Amino acid sequence: MCLYNTGYLVTQKSVPLRSNLYMMTMEPIRMVDLKSQYLRIKSEVDAAIRCVLDSTAFIQGEAVSDFEQHLSQYVDSKYVVSCGNGTDALTAALLALGIGPGDEVVTVPFTFIATVEAIAQVGAKPVLVDVREDSYMMDSDKLEAAITPKTKAVIPVHLYGQCADMEAILDIAKKHNISVVEDACQAISAAYTFSDGHVKQAGTMGDIGCLSFFPSKNLGCYGDGGALMTQDEELSVRLRMICRHGSKERYRHEIVGINSRLDTLQAAILNVKLNHLDAFITARKQAADYYHSALSGMEWIVVPQASPNSTHTYHQFTVTVQNGRRDALRQHLASHNIPTMIYYPVPAHLQPAYASLNYRKGDFPVAERLCSEVLSLPMHTELTEEQLEYICQTIKNFPL
């Protein structure tokens, strides 16, 4: 019997981490700081890993079902099926819905490639719609025009930590009788409020929601990991079968599946980290608040705007840089030892792998413009006020 604390039986909220905004010596600034975060929770994580090592139940050990239960409570989803990574989650979701050759699935060009890749991997055709100017997520006003008799599903992507325009997307999907698969890989814990006042978390609004536990995600493990969420029992059974070689019972394979499992070691780590997720998100919000107040007045930088009806969990703090100065600003920051990233430099429709979709430059002008203007600033749970001040001051000192 393992002694790690899975937390879901504990009614108390986890204790907030100490305020990390007042450190005296400035550590090197990192885009993501997994090391410092690990050191803060080291004793818990090490104990959880030790426990798995002692059990040697590396596949489908106790921690896996514990984590599924823990996560299902946290996100308030009836069913959770863990899997190998977020990309597999998207693929398994489409397979469970019976989507394949001859079908079309609508998504956005401004996303991590995995969203589009999963559609192509099941043999369906990705159909893209542009994103909104303000939220950078699916423009629901353009969704209906992309739906054809072949359309089987739509995949909204909850980008950077907030939810897409779900109420409109769900309404359109219902009207056309198509499924909704949410790519919630960047948005665990983001909450969406519907116009009647009810609130749901990212990934629990559509037919199936997909999560990634890639190390740098807000809830990251120490390798690859993912999960599927659904409120439909039949779908949950299908998803579990698909991820376990199409089998419910050992060596009896009812459908063609894949092999996609969450390692016991990763599940044990996630069980520990899920207890800290609220505190991690609070730390991200504190950093985002600092960026907002320091950068809001600037003319040539647009800070992220709140998506209507969604909270923001700040997986990324992504600004847009006007006047064609993005790359120059990025270089200026790099020369001051401030790392930044571009999520994403090339939209999906202009990637060589998807040339056969026959899209052209100019087809999705908002996504294309964003690719040349977005800049993600350092964002993690360990940023200090001193570091944030240095980053913002260095941005302000950039000669126009």
Ligand SMILES: *Cc1c(COP(=O)(O)O)cnc(C)c1O
């Ligand atoms: C990270 C991510 C994925 C893929 O997750 P993996 O676990 O790396 O396979 C899919 N979609 C989006 C939007 C992501 O950010």
